[in-house]
Amino acid sequence: MRVVLLGSSGWLGGYVLDELAQDREVIPVPRGTVELGVTGVGDLAGRLASLAPDAVVNCAGRVGGDALGLIGANARGPAVLCAALSAAAPRARLVHLGSAAEYGAVAGRAPLTEDAPTCPQGLYGASKLAGSLAVAGSPLDAVVLRVFNAVGPGAPPTSLPGRLVRGLREAGADGVVRTGALTAARDYVDPRDVARAVALALGRATPRVLNVAGGRAVPVRDVADGLAEAAGFRGRIEESGGGPERSAFVDWQQADVSAAGAALGWRAEVPLVQSLKDLWADDPGPAPRSAAE
Incomplete structure:
Protein backbone atom coordinates (compact mmCIF):
# COMPACT_ATOMS: atom_id res chain seq x y z
CA MET A 1 0.00 0.00 0.00
CA ARG A 2 1.31 3.43 -0.96
CA VAL A 3 0.35 6.07 1.60
CA VAL A 4 0.75 9.84 1.29
CA LEU A 5 1.20 11.28 4.79
CA LEU A 6 0.41 14.97 5.12
CA GLY A 7 1.88 16.70 8.17
CA SER A 8 4.57 14.04 8.60
CA SER A 9 6.91 16.45 10.41
CA GLY A 10 4.40 17.28 13.14
CA TRP A 11 4.31 15.61 16.54
CA LEU A 12 1.54 13.11 15.83
CA GLY A 13 2.58 12.90 12.19
CA GLY A 14 6.01 11.68 13.22
CA TYR A 15 4.55 8.82 15.22
CA VAL A 16 2.22 7.91 12.37
CA LEU A 17 5.19 7.91 9.97
CA ASP A 18 7.14 5.53 12.20
CA GLU A 19 4.16 3.19 12.53
CA LEU A 20 3.22 3.08 8.86
CA ALA A 21 6.79 2.78 7.58
CA GLN A 22 7.07 -0.66 9.17
CA ASP A 23 5.06 -2.38 6.44
CA ARG A 24 3.88 0.23 3.96
CA GLU A 25 5.38 2.51 1.33
CA VAL A 26 5.00 5.95 2.87
CA ILE A 27 5.46 9.24 1.04
CA PRO A 28 5.95 11.85 3.78
CA VAL A 29 4.80 15.39 3.11
CA PRO A 30 6.32 17.62 5.82
CA ARG A 31 4.93 20.92 6.96
CA GLY A 32 5.62 23.70 4.49
CA THR A 33 5.76 21.36 1.50
CA VAL A 34 2.04 21.56 0.81
CA GLU A 35 0.01 24.22 2.64
CA LEU A 36 -3.57 23.00 2.52
CA GLY A 37 -4.81 26.35 3.81
CA VAL A 38 -3.75 28.13 0.63
CA THR A 39 -3.20 25.42 -2.00
CA GLY A 40 -5.62 25.28 -4.90
CA VAL A 41 -7.64 22.15 -5.67
CA GLY A 42 -6.12 21.81 -9.13
CA ASP A 43 -2.53 22.07 -7.92
CA LEU A 44 -3.08 19.54 -5.16
CA ALA A 45 -4.94 17.17 -7.48
CA GLY A 46 -1.98 17.25 -9.85
CA ARG A 47 0.44 16.40 -7.05
CA LEU A 48 -1.72 13.55 -5.82
CA ASP A 66 -4.94 33.83 14.09
CA ALA A 67 -8.37 33.17 12.63
CA LEU A 68 -7.19 33.02 9.04
CA GLY A 69 -4.51 30.47 9.85
CA LEU A 70 -6.78 28.24 11.91
CA ILE A 71 -9.64 28.31 9.42
CA GLY A 72 -7.31 27.83 6.47
CA ALA A 73 -5.45 24.84 7.89
CA ASN A 74 -8.24 23.12 9.81
CA ALA A 75 -11.37 23.89 7.80
CA ARG A 76 -10.43 24.87 4.25
CA GLY A 77 -7.53 22.42 4.11
CA PRO A 78 -9.52 19.19 4.56
CA ALA A 79 -12.18 20.43 2.14
CA VAL A 80 -9.55 21.14 -0.51
CA LEU A 81 -7.95 17.76 0.15
CA CYS A 82 -11.27 15.95 -0.35
CA ALA A 83 -11.95 17.78 -3.60
CA ALA A 84 -8.43 17.14 -4.91
CA LEU A 85 -8.45 13.49 -3.90
CA SER A 86 -11.86 12.98 -5.51
CA ALA A 87 -10.39 14.25 -8.78
CA ALA A 88 -6.99 12.55 -8.61
CA ALA A 89 -7.53 9.23 -6.78
CA PRO A 90 -11.22 8.77 -5.95
CA ARG A 91 -10.72 5.18 -4.75
CA ALA A 92 -8.00 6.06 -2.25
CA ARG A 93 -8.69 5.66 1.46
CA LEU A 94 -8.57 8.90 3.49
CA VAL A 95 -7.82 8.97 7.23
CA HIS A 96 -8.15 12.41 8.80
CA LEU A 97 -7.19 13.38 12.36
CA GLY A 98 -9.95 15.32 14.08
CA SER A 99 -10.07 16.59 17.65
CA ALA A 100 -12.03 16.15 20.87
CA ALA A 101 -12.39 19.94 20.81
CA GLU A 102 -15.09 19.40 18.20
CA TYR A 103 -17.45 18.14 20.92
CA GLY A 104 -17.08 21.08 23.27
CA ALA A 105 -19.04 21.20 26.50
CA VAL A 106 -20.48 17.99 27.94
CA ALA A 107 -23.92 17.81 29.52
CA GLY A 108 -23.57 15.81 32.72
CA ARG A 109 -20.89 13.15 32.96
CA ALA A 110 -21.83 10.81 30.12
CA PRO A 111 -19.01 9.43 27.93
CA LEU A 112 -19.08 10.95 24.45
CA THR A 113 -20.15 8.72 21.60
CA GLU A 114 -19.50 9.69 18.00
CA ASP A 115 -23.08 10.87 17.54
CA ALA A 116 -22.99 13.17 20.58
CA PRO A 117 -23.90 16.80 19.85
CA THR A 118 -20.97 18.97 18.75
CA CYS A 119 -20.71 22.40 20.35
CA PRO A 120 -17.07 23.51 20.11
CA GLN A 121 -15.87 26.27 22.40
CA GLY A 122 -13.60 28.61 20.48
CA LEU A 123 -12.23 28.94 17.00
CA TYR A 124 -9.88 25.96 17.13
CA GLY A 125 -12.66 23.48 17.87
CA ALA A 126 -14.99 25.12 15.38
CA SER A 127 -12.39 25.01 12.61
CA LYS A 128 -11.57 21.36 13.34
CA LEU A 129 -15.26 20.48 13.28
CA ALA A 130 -15.68 22.15 9.90
CA GLY A 131 -12.79 20.12 8.50
CA SER A 132 -14.10 16.87 9.94
CA LEU A 133 -17.57 17.55 8.50
CA ALA A 134 -15.98 18.11 5.09
CA VAL A 135 -14.26 14.73 5.29
CA ALA A 136 -17.20 12.82 6.75
CA GLY A 137 -19.57 14.32 4.18
CA SER A 138 -17.36 13.65 1.16
CA PRO A 139 -17.99 10.83 -1.34
CA LEU A 140 -14.58 9.35 -0.54
CA ASP A 141 -13.78 6.19 1.41
CA ALA A 142 -12.92 8.27 4.46
CA VAL A 143 -12.83 8.24 8.24
CA VAL A 144 -12.28 10.94 10.86
CA LEU A 145 -10.35 9.81 13.93
CA ARG A 146 -11.34 12.21 16.70
CA VAL A 147 -8.19 12.25 18.82
CA PHE A 148 -8.64 13.25 22.44
CA ASN A 149 -5.84 14.73 24.58
CA ALA A 150 -2.61 13.22 23.31
CA VAL A 151 0.23 13.01 25.83
CA GLY A 152 3.58 11.27 25.57
CA PRO A 153 7.21 11.71 24.61
CA GLY A 154 7.90 14.81 22.56
CA GLY A 175 11.28 24.41 43.91
CA VAL A 176 7.81 25.72 43.13
CA VAL A 177 5.93 25.26 39.87
CA ARG A 178 3.13 27.75 39.30
CA THR A 179 0.42 26.83 36.87
CA GLY A 180 -3.16 27.62 36.01
CA ALA A 181 -6.14 25.73 37.38
CA LEU A 182 -5.79 21.94 37.28
CA THR A 183 -9.41 21.18 38.15
CA ALA A 184 -10.64 20.00 34.74
CA ALA A 185 -10.73 16.32 33.71
CA ARG A 186 -9.61 15.11 30.31
CA ASP A 187 -9.35 11.84 28.40
CA TYR A 188 -5.70 11.16 27.53
CA VAL A 189 -4.19 8.94 24.86
CA ASP A 190 -0.59 8.17 23.96
CA PRO A 191 0.61 9.21 20.45
CA ARG A 192 1.82 5.66 19.84
CA ASP A 193 -1.73 4.42 20.35
CA VAL A 194 -2.98 7.12 17.98
CA ALA A 195 -0.53 5.92 15.33
CA ARG A 196 -1.76 2.33 15.74
CA ALA A 197 -5.33 3.50 15.24
CA VAL A 198 -4.35 5.24 12.01
CA ALA A 199 -2.62 2.11 10.71
CA LEU A 200 -5.65 -0.04 11.49
CA ALA A 201 -8.05 2.47 9.93
CA LEU A 202 -6.19 2.30 6.62
CA GLY A 203 -7.16 -1.29 6.00
CA ARG A 204 -10.71 -1.63 7.33
CA ALA A 205 -14.19 -0.44 6.53
CA THR A 206 -15.30 1.89 9.31
CA PRO A 207 -17.96 4.35 10.32
CA ARG A 208 -17.30 7.93 9.24
CA VAL A 209 -16.16 9.07 12.70
CA LEU A 210 -14.33 7.17 15.45
CA ASN A 211 -13.15 8.35 18.86
CA VAL A 212 -9.50 7.66 19.67
CA ALA A 213 -8.94 8.05 23.40
CA GLY A 214 -8.02 6.30 26.61
CA GLY A 215 -11.67 5.93 27.57
CA ARG A 216 -11.55 7.51 31.02
CA ALA A 217 -11.66 11.03 32.42
CA VAL A 218 -8.50 11.90 34.36
CA PRO A 219 -8.14 15.02 36.53
CA VAL A 220 -5.52 17.32 35.07
CA ARG A 221 -4.02 17.50 38.54
CA ASP A 222 -3.19 13.78 38.23
CA VAL A 223 -1.16 14.54 35.10
CA ALA A 224 0.80 17.21 36.98
CA ASP A 225 1.40 14.85 39.90
CA GLY A 226 2.41 12.02 37.55
CA LEU A 227 5.00 14.20 35.86
CA ALA A 228 6.28 15.38 39.23
CA GLU A 229 6.72 11.77 40.34
CA ALA A 230 8.51 10.88 37.09
CA ALA A 231 10.83 13.85 37.65
CA GLY A 232 11.57 13.04 41.28
CA PHE A 233 10.17 16.47 42.12
CA ARG A 234 9.88 17.20 45.84
CA GLY A 235 8.66 20.76 45.65
CA ARG A 236 5.19 22.26 45.28
CA ILE A 237 2.84 22.69 42.34
CA GLU A 238 0.72 25.76 42.97
CA GLU A 239 -2.41 26.59 41.01
CA SER A 240 -3.01 30.27 40.26
CA GLY A 241 -6.72 29.77 39.64
CA GLY A 242 -6.50 30.89 36.03
CA GLY A 243 -5.98 28.71 32.99
CA PRO A 244 -7.16 28.31 29.41
CA GLU A 245 -10.60 29.70 28.65
CA ARG A 246 -11.64 26.31 27.27
CA SER A 247 -11.36 24.74 30.73
CA ALA A 248 -13.99 27.16 32.04
CA PHE A 249 -16.49 25.83 29.48
CA VAL A 250 -15.32 22.22 29.13
CA ASP A 251 -14.48 21.01 32.62
CA TRP A 252 -14.92 17.28 31.91
CA GLN A 253 -14.52 15.03 28.90
CA GLN A 254 -14.47 11.27 28.47
CA ALA A 255 -14.80 9.32 25.25
CA ASP A 256 -16.78 6.21 24.55
CA VAL A 257 -14.29 4.17 22.52
CA SER A 258 -16.45 1.11 21.92
CA ALA A 259 -16.96 2.00 18.25
CA ALA A 260 -13.20 2.03 17.61
CA GLY A 261 -12.96 -1.31 19.36
CA ALA A 262 -15.68 -2.82 17.20
CA ALA A 263 -14.51 -1.34 13.90
CA LEU A 264 -10.73 -1.55 14.32
CA GLY A 265 -10.11 -4.01 17.14
CA TRP A 266 -8.32 -1.06 18.75
CA ARG A 267 -7.96 0.10 22.31
CA ALA A 268 -5.42 2.28 24.06
CA GLU A 269 -2.55 0.16 25.37
CA VAL A 270 0.00 2.60 26.80
CA PRO A 271 -0.92 3.49 30.41
CA LEU A 272 -0.96 7.20 31.26
CA VAL A 273 1.74 6.71 33.89
CA GLN A 274 4.03 5.29 31.20
CA SER A 275 3.22 8.15 28.81
CA LEU A 276 4.22 10.65 31.50
CA LYS A 277 7.42 8.77 32.41
CA ASP A 278 8.40 8.63 28.74
CA LEU A 279 7.59 12.31 28.25
CA TRP A 280 9.90 13.28 31.11
CA ALA A 281 12.66 10.89 30.00
CA ASP A 282 12.43 12.11 26.41
CA ASP A 283 12.93 15.75 27.40
CA PRO A 284 16.67 16.48 27.46
CA GLY A 285 16.52 19.58 29.67
CA PRO A 286 19.02 20.17 32.48
CA ALA A 287 18.94 17.74 35.36
CA PRO A 288 16.82 18.90 38.31
CA ARG A 289 18.80 20.91 40.83
CA SER A 290 18.35 20.99 44.58
CA ALA A 291 17.19 24.35 45.89
CA ALA A 292 20.24 24.27 48.19
CA GLU A 293 22.69 24.22 45.28
Missing part, protein backbone atom coordinates in the same frame (compact mmCIF):
# COMPACT_ATOMS: atom_id res chain seq x y z
CA ALA A 49 -2.23 12.16 -9.30
CA SER A 50 1.54 12.01 -9.81
CA LEU A 51 1.95 10.11 -6.53
CA ALA A 52 -0.89 7.64 -7.24
CA PRO A 53 -1.63 6.87 -3.58
CA ASP A 54 -3.71 3.99 -2.31
CA ALA A 55 -4.39 6.02 0.81
CA VAL A 56 -3.86 9.49 2.26
CA VAL A 57 -3.45 10.29 5.95
CA ASN A 58 -3.99 13.90 6.97
CA CYS A 59 -2.14 14.87 10.16
CA ALA A 60 -1.77 18.49 9.03
CA GLY A 61 -3.44 21.29 10.95
CA ARG A 62 -2.93 24.09 13.44
CA VAL A 63 -3.64 24.33 17.15
CA GLY A 64 -2.94 28.06 17.46
CA GLY A 65 -2.58 31.26 15.53
CA ALA A 155 4.68 16.57 23.57
CA PRO A 156 4.75 20.16 22.25
CA PRO A 157 5.89 22.81 24.74
CA THR A 158 2.64 24.66 24.07
CA SER A 159 0.58 21.78 25.50
CA LEU A 160 -0.18 21.58 29.22
CA PRO A 161 2.10 18.54 29.77
CA GLY A 162 4.83 20.27 27.78
CA ARG A 163 4.50 23.43 29.88
CA LEU A 164 4.59 21.39 33.07
CA VAL A 165 7.81 19.69 31.98
CA ARG A 166 9.39 23.09 31.36
CA GLY A 167 8.21 24.31 34.74
CA LEU A 168 9.60 21.27 36.53
CA ARG A 169 12.94 21.65 34.77
CA GLU A 170 13.17 25.30 35.74
CA ALA A 171 12.04 24.82 39.34
CA GLY A 172 14.62 22.22 40.28
CA ALA A 173 13.93 19.25 42.52
CA ASP A 174 12.73 21.30 45.51
Whole structure:
Protein backbone atom coordinates (compact mmCIF):
# COMPACT_ATOMS: atom_id res chain seq x y z
CA MET A 1 0.00 0.00 0.00
CA ARG A 2 1.31 3.43 -0.96
CA VAL A 3 0.35 6.07 1.60
CA VAL A 4 0.75 9.84 1.29
CA LEU A 5 1.20 11.28 4.79
CA LEU A 6 0.41 14.97 5.12
CA GLY A 7 1.88 16.70 8.17
CA SER A 8 4.57 14.04 8.60
CA SER A 9 6.91 16.45 10.41
CA GLY A 10 4.40 17.28 13.14
CA TRP A 11 4.31 15.61 16.54
CA LEU A 12 1.54 13.11 15.83
CA GLY A 13 2.58 12.90 12.19
CA GLY A 14 6.01 11.68 13.22
CA TYR A 15 4.55 8.82 15.22
CA VAL A 16 2.22 7.91 12.37
CA LEU A 17 5.19 7.91 9.97
CA ASP A 18 7.14 5.53 12.20
CA GLU A 19 4.16 3.19 12.53
CA LEU A 20 3.22 3.08 8.86
CA ALA A 21 6.79 2.78 7.58
CA GLN A 22 7.07 -0.66 9.17
CA ASP A 23 5.06 -2.38 6.44
CA ARG A 24 3.88 0.23 3.96
CA GLU A 25 5.38 2.51 1.33
CA VAL A 26 5.00 5.95 2.87
CA ILE A 27 5.46 9.24 1.04
CA PRO A 28 5.95 11.85 3.78
CA VAL A 29 4.80 15.39 3.11
CA PRO A 30 6.32 17.62 5.82
CA ARG A 31 4.93 20.92 6.96
CA GLY A 32 5.62 23.70 4.49
CA THR A 33 5.76 21.36 1.50
CA VAL A 34 2.04 21.56 0.81
CA GLU A 35 0.01 24.22 2.64
CA LEU A 36 -3.57 23.00 2.52
CA GLY A 37 -4.81 26.35 3.81
CA VAL A 38 -3.75 28.13 0.63
CA THR A 39 -3.20 25.42 -2.00
CA GLY A 40 -5.62 25.28 -4.90
CA VAL A 41 -7.64 22.15 -5.67
CA GLY A 42 -6.12 21.81 -9.13
CA ASP A 43 -2.53 22.07 -7.92
CA LEU A 44 -3.08 19.54 -5.16
CA ALA A 45 -4.94 17.17 -7.48
CA GLY A 46 -1.98 17.25 -9.85
CA ARG A 47 0.44 16.40 -7.05
CA LEU A 48 -1.72 13.55 -5.82
CA ALA A 49 -2.23 12.16 -9.30
CA SER A 50 1.54 12.01 -9.81
CA LEU A 51 1.95 10.11 -6.53
CA ALA A 52 -0.89 7.64 -7.24
CA PRO A 53 -1.63 6.87 -3.58
CA ASP A 54 -3.71 3.99 -2.31
CA ALA A 55 -4.39 6.02 0.81
CA VAL A 56 -3.86 9.49 2.26
CA VAL A 57 -3.45 10.29 5.95
CA ASN A 58 -3.99 13.90 6.97
CA CYS A 59 -2.14 14.87 10.16
CA ALA A 60 -1.77 18.49 9.03
CA GLY A 61 -3.44 21.29 10.95
CA ARG A 62 -2.93 24.09 13.44
CA VAL A 63 -3.64 24.33 17.15
CA GLY A 64 -2.94 28.06 17.46
CA GLY A 65 -2.58 31.26 15.53
CA ASP A 66 -4.94 33.83 14.09
CA ALA A 67 -8.37 33.17 12.63
CA LEU A 68 -7.19 33.02 9.04
CA GLY A 69 -4.51 30.47 9.85
CA LEU A 70 -6.78 28.24 11.91
CA ILE A 71 -9.64 28.31 9.42
CA GLY A 72 -7.31 27.83 6.47
CA ALA A 73 -5.45 24.84 7.89
CA ASN A 74 -8.24 23.12 9.81
CA ALA A 75 -11.37 23.89 7.80
CA ARG A 76 -10.43 24.87 4.25
CA GLY A 77 -7.53 22.42 4.11
CA PRO A 78 -9.52 19.19 4.56
CA ALA A 79 -12.18 20.43 2.14
CA VAL A 80 -9.55 21.14 -0.51
CA LEU A 81 -7.95 17.76 0.15
CA CYS A 82 -11.27 15.95 -0.35
CA ALA A 83 -11.95 17.78 -3.60
CA ALA A 84 -8.43 17.14 -4.91
CA LEU A 85 -8.45 13.49 -3.90
CA SER A 86 -11.86 12.98 -5.51
CA ALA A 87 -10.39 14.25 -8.78
CA ALA A 88 -6.99 12.55 -8.61
CA ALA A 89 -7.53 9.23 -6.78
CA PRO A 90 -11.22 8.77 -5.95
CA ARG A 91 -10.72 5.18 -4.75
CA ALA A 92 -8.00 6.06 -2.25
CA ARG A 93 -8.69 5.66 1.46
CA LEU A 94 -8.57 8.90 3.49
CA VAL A 95 -7.82 8.97 7.23
CA HIS A 96 -8.15 12.41 8.80
CA LEU A 97 -7.19 13.38 12.36
CA GLY A 98 -9.95 15.32 14.08
CA SER A 99 -10.07 16.59 17.65
CA ALA A 100 -12.03 16.15 20.87
CA ALA A 101 -12.39 19.94 20.81
CA GLU A 102 -15.09 19.40 18.20
CA TYR A 103 -17.45 18.14 20.92
CA GLY A 104 -17.08 21.08 23.27
CA ALA A 105 -19.04 21.20 26.50
CA VAL A 106 -20.48 17.99 27.94
CA ALA A 107 -23.92 17.81 29.52
CA GLY A 108 -23.57 15.81 32.72
CA ARG A 109 -20.89 13.15 32.96
CA ALA A 110 -21.83 10.81 30.12
CA PRO A 111 -19.01 9.43 27.93
CA LEU A 112 -19.08 10.95 24.45
CA THR A 113 -20.15 8.72 21.60
CA GLU A 114 -19.50 9.69 18.00
CA ASP A 115 -23.08 10.87 17.54
CA ALA A 116 -22.99 13.17 20.58
CA PRO A 117 -23.90 16.80 19.85
CA THR A 118 -20.97 18.97 18.75
CA CYS A 119 -20.71 22.40 20.35
CA PRO A 120 -17.07 23.51 20.11
CA GLN A 121 -15.87 26.27 22.40
CA GLY A 122 -13.60 28.61 20.48
CA LEU A 123 -12.23 28.94 17.00
CA TYR A 124 -9.88 25.96 17.13
CA GLY A 125 -12.66 23.48 17.87
CA ALA A 126 -14.99 25.12 15.38
CA SER A 127 -12.39 25.01 12.61
CA LYS A 128 -11.57 21.36 13.34
CA LEU A 129 -15.26 20.48 13.28
CA ALA A 130 -15.68 22.15 9.90
CA GLY A 131 -12.79 20.12 8.50
CA SER A 132 -14.10 16.87 9.94
CA LEU A 133 -17.57 17.55 8.50
CA ALA A 134 -15.98 18.11 5.09
CA VAL A 135 -14.26 14.73 5.29
CA ALA A 136 -17.20 12.82 6.75
CA GLY A 137 -19.57 14.32 4.18
CA SER A 138 -17.36 13.65 1.16
CA PRO A 139 -17.99 10.83 -1.34
CA LEU A 140 -14.58 9.35 -0.54
CA ASP A 141 -13.78 6.19 1.41
CA ALA A 142 -12.92 8.27 4.46
CA VAL A 143 -12.83 8.24 8.24
CA VAL A 144 -12.28 10.94 10.86
CA LEU A 145 -10.35 9.81 13.93
CA ARG A 146 -11.34 12.21 16.70
CA VAL A 147 -8.19 12.25 18.82
CA PHE A 148 -8.64 13.25 22.44
CA ASN A 149 -5.84 14.73 24.58
CA ALA A 150 -2.61 13.22 23.31
CA VAL A 151 0.23 13.01 25.83
CA GLY A 152 3.58 11.27 25.57
CA PRO A 153 7.21 11.71 24.61
CA GLY A 154 7.90 14.81 22.56
CA ALA A 155 4.68 16.57 23.57
CA PRO A 156 4.75 20.16 22.25
CA PRO A 157 5.89 22.81 24.74
CA THR A 158 2.64 24.66 24.07
CA SER A 159 0.58 21.78 25.50
CA LEU A 160 -0.18 21.58 29.22
CA PRO A 161 2.10 18.54 29.77
CA GLY A 162 4.83 20.27 27.78
CA ARG A 163 4.50 23.43 29.88
CA LEU A 164 4.59 21.39 33.07
CA VAL A 165 7.81 19.69 31.98
CA ARG A 166 9.39 23.09 31.36
CA GLY A 167 8.21 24.31 34.74
CA LEU A 168 9.60 21.27 36.53
CA ARG A 169 12.94 21.65 34.77
CA GLU A 170 13.17 25.30 35.74
CA ALA A 171 12.04 24.82 39.34
CA GLY A 172 14.62 22.22 40.28
CA ALA A 173 13.93 19.25 42.52
CA ASP A 174 12.73 21.30 45.51
CA GLY A 175 11.28 24.41 43.91
CA VAL A 176 7.81 25.72 43.13
CA VAL A 177 5.93 25.26 39.87
CA ARG A 178 3.13 27.75 39.30
CA THR A 179 0.42 26.83 36.87
CA GLY A 180 -3.16 27.62 36.01
CA ALA A 181 -6.14 25.73 37.38
CA LEU A 182 -5.79 21.94 37.28
CA THR A 183 -9.41 21.18 38.15
CA ALA A 184 -10.64 20.00 34.74
CA ALA A 185 -10.73 16.32 33.71
CA ARG A 186 -9.61 15.11 30.31
CA ASP A 187 -9.35 11.84 28.40
CA TYR A 188 -5.70 11.16 27.53
CA VAL A 189 -4.19 8.94 24.86
CA ASP A 190 -0.59 8.17 23.96
CA PRO A 191 0.61 9.21 20.45
CA ARG A 192 1.82 5.66 19.84
CA ASP A 193 -1.73 4.42 20.35
CA VAL A 194 -2.98 7.12 17.98
CA ALA A 195 -0.53 5.92 15.33
CA ARG A 196 -1.76 2.33 15.74
CA ALA A 197 -5.33 3.50 15.24
CA VAL A 198 -4.35 5.24 12.01
CA ALA A 199 -2.62 2.11 10.71
CA LEU A 200 -5.65 -0.04 11.49
CA ALA A 201 -8.05 2.47 9.93
CA LEU A 202 -6.19 2.30 6.62
CA GLY A 203 -7.16 -1.29 6.00
CA ARG A 204 -10.71 -1.63 7.33
CA ALA A 205 -14.19 -0.44 6.53
CA THR A 206 -15.30 1.89 9.31
CA PRO A 207 -17.96 4.35 10.32
CA ARG A 208 -17.30 7.93 9.24
CA VAL A 209 -16.16 9.07 12.70
CA LEU A 210 -14.33 7.17 15.45
CA ASN A 211 -13.15 8.35 18.86
CA VAL A 212 -9.50 7.66 19.67
CA ALA A 213 -8.94 8.05 23.40
CA GLY A 214 -8.02 6.30 26.61
CA GLY A 215 -11.67 5.93 27.57
CA ARG A 216 -11.55 7.51 31.02
CA ALA A 217 -11.66 11.03 32.42
CA VAL A 218 -8.50 11.90 34.36
CA PRO A 219 -8.14 15.02 36.53
CA VAL A 220 -5.52 17.32 35.07
CA ARG A 221 -4.02 17.50 38.54
CA ASP A 222 -3.19 13.78 38.23
CA VAL A 223 -1.16 14.54 35.10
CA ALA A 224 0.80 17.21 36.98
CA ASP A 225 1.40 14.85 39.90
CA GLY A 226 2.41 12.02 37.55
CA LEU A 227 5.00 14.20 35.86
CA ALA A 228 6.28 15.38 39.23
CA GLU A 229 6.72 11.77 40.34
CA ALA A 230 8.51 10.88 37.09
CA ALA A 231 10.83 13.85 37.65
CA GLY A 232 11.57 13.04 41.28
CA PHE A 233 10.17 16.47 42.12
CA ARG A 234 9.88 17.20 45.84
CA GLY A 235 8.66 20.76 45.65
CA ARG A 236 5.19 22.26 45.28
CA ILE A 237 2.84 22.69 42.34
CA GLU A 238 0.72 25.76 42.97
CA GLU A 239 -2.41 26.59 41.01
CA SER A 240 -3.01 30.27 40.26
CA GLY A 241 -6.72 29.77 39.64
CA GLY A 242 -6.50 30.89 36.03
CA GLY A 243 -5.98 28.71 32.99
CA PRO A 244 -7.16 28.31 29.41
CA GLU A 245 -10.60 29.70 28.65
CA ARG A 246 -11.64 26.31 27.27
CA SER A 247 -11.36 24.74 30.73
CA ALA A 248 -13.99 27.16 32.04
CA PHE A 249 -16.49 25.83 29.48
CA VAL A 250 -15.32 22.22 29.13
CA ASP A 251 -14.48 21.01 32.62
CA TRP A 252 -14.92 17.28 31.91
CA GLN A 253 -14.52 15.03 28.90
CA GLN A 254 -14.47 11.27 28.47
CA ALA A 255 -14.80 9.32 25.25
CA ASP A 256 -16.78 6.21 24.55
CA VAL A 257 -14.29 4.17 22.52
CA SER A 258 -16.45 1.11 21.92
CA ALA A 259 -16.96 2.00 18.25
CA ALA A 260 -13.20 2.03 17.61
CA GLY A 261 -12.96 -1.31 19.36
CA ALA A 262 -15.68 -2.82 17.20
CA ALA A 263 -14.51 -1.34 13.90
CA LEU A 264 -10.73 -1.55 14.32
CA GLY A 265 -10.11 -4.01 17.14
CA TRP A 266 -8.32 -1.06 18.75
CA ARG A 267 -7.96 0.10 22.31
CA ALA A 268 -5.42 2.28 24.06
CA GLU A 269 -2.55 0.16 25.37
CA VAL A 270 0.00 2.60 26.80
CA PRO A 271 -0.92 3.49 30.41
CA LEU A 272 -0.96 7.20 31.26
CA VAL A 273 1.74 6.71 33.89
CA GLN A 274 4.03 5.29 31.20
CA SER A 275 3.22 8.15 28.81
CA LEU A 276 4.22 10.65 31.50
CA LYS A 277 7.42 8.77 32.41
CA ASP A 278 8.40 8.63 28.74
CA LEU A 279 7.59 12.31 28.25
CA TRP A 280 9.90 13.28 31.11
CA ALA A 281 12.66 10.89 30.00
CA ASP A 282 12.43 12.11 26.41
CA ASP A 283 12.93 15.75 27.40
CA PRO A 284 16.67 16.48 27.46
CA GLY A 285 16.52 19.58 29.67
CA PRO A 286 19.02 20.17 32.48
CA ALA A 287 18.94 17.74 35.36
CA PRO A 288 16.82 18.90 38.31
CA ARG A 289 18.80 20.91 40.83
CA SER A 290 18.35 20.99 44.58
CA ALA A 291 17.19 24.35 45.89
CA ALA A 292 20.24 24.27 48.19
CA GLU A 293 22.69 24.22 45.28
